[in-house]
Amino acid sequence: MVSAFAGWNDACQAATNVIRHLIDVYDAREVGKICCAGFYDYQTSRPMLCSTNGRRHIVWPETTLYEVAIDETHRIIVEMGPEPNYRWLEFCHRSLHIAEECDVDEVITLGSMFADCPHTRPLPLDVTEDGYETASTDGDDEYTGPIGIPTVLDQVAHDHGFDAASLWVSIPQYLGSDDCAQATLRLLHELSSRLGVELREGDLPRKAAQWTAQANLLVRCNDDLADYVRHLEIEVDTRRKAQDAERMSQVTANDIAQEAEAFLRDIDGGDGAAMGADPS
Incomplete structure (x- = not known):
């Protein structure tokens, strides 16, 4: 299962855009939902008023899981939604319950964060495996501080016997919060490597080149x-x-x-x- 959550863990929407990309380029079907009750502060994750076929309705924040058919032999579960505000452990247990029903044996969480890194070099990618409590904190990768729901889900999955990995890409903080296709592509490549299957890139390379060109122009000016x-x-x-x-x-x-x-x-x-x- 590959999970990404909007909000604090999703700089430039790079992590959740991986999930959106997979749903767009492959056949996907919904396999589960974690509804909003008790998990969200509606002043933070507000319901949306939408219009479909001339009829307006309210869409409440929720997390949705899909089965994505990569090819005849590779199928993955993807999970996407806003980061919950409350009851994180219960939320993670519900998520993993659906994963177990879908015969998932590995959980991969995705995240993106702003950092002091140049857009002219490969975007840094941090990978943590086997939970954070057992991860090494030697060298430059040491981090202590606030965490988000991907870190908690990764640790709970590990504690429940799942293989677990967390992938975080860093994005230059000086370029603002517009979508960063370069970071999405970086995560997609690492995910492809871990799954052992070449994932379709679609138009991400073109969007990544456009992002780089805009960054170069901004720096020149x-x-x-x-x-x-x-x-x-x-x-x-x-x-x-x-x-x-x-x-x-x-x-x-x-x-x-x-x-x-x-x-x-x-x-x-x-x-x-x-x-x-x-x-x-």
Whole structure:
């Protein structure tokens, strides 16, 4: 099951747009709902007045689950709705109950957040597996602070025996809150890799290229912003070089250790042969 929730966890709608994209490009059918009663503050997640075929009606906030047919052998459940305001644990249990009824064995939550990252580099993607209580907090990925419903659902799913993973993409905070197709595409690619099936991209690459072009134009028209982006680029490139150097040193150390072990084995083998040789 792939879940995304609108609101605090969904900068530029990048996470929920993954779900919308899958529903649009594949055959999808509704398999469940988590209705609004008791979960929402209607002053925060307001009901909507809509018109269908000339008739107006009120649409209440709710979470909907769909079965999406990727191909003849791959079917996934997707979940989308506004982040609930109350009773998160009960909400997660209801969500996982529907997942169990649909024979789901893995839960993947999606999120997007604003960060100090340049649009001129690949958007950062953070992946957490096997729940947050068991995740490593070493290095630059350490985070302590407020969380949203995807984090809670991910942990509850893990505690209930589901394989669980959480994917979060970072979006440049200086570009505002318009839809970010580049971030949606980034999540889609990672999701495709995890599912082991190539997911249709549709018009996301075109929209992502348009987003990049608009960002470039904005930076060219603002000298202060251009300086800020260059500063971010230097930070990212420096951090990446340090990480590459660390990986190379680890590889080199492993190679040296393997060569030493092979050398010692050769010595032991040579000594054994010498000891067994005919002295005449």
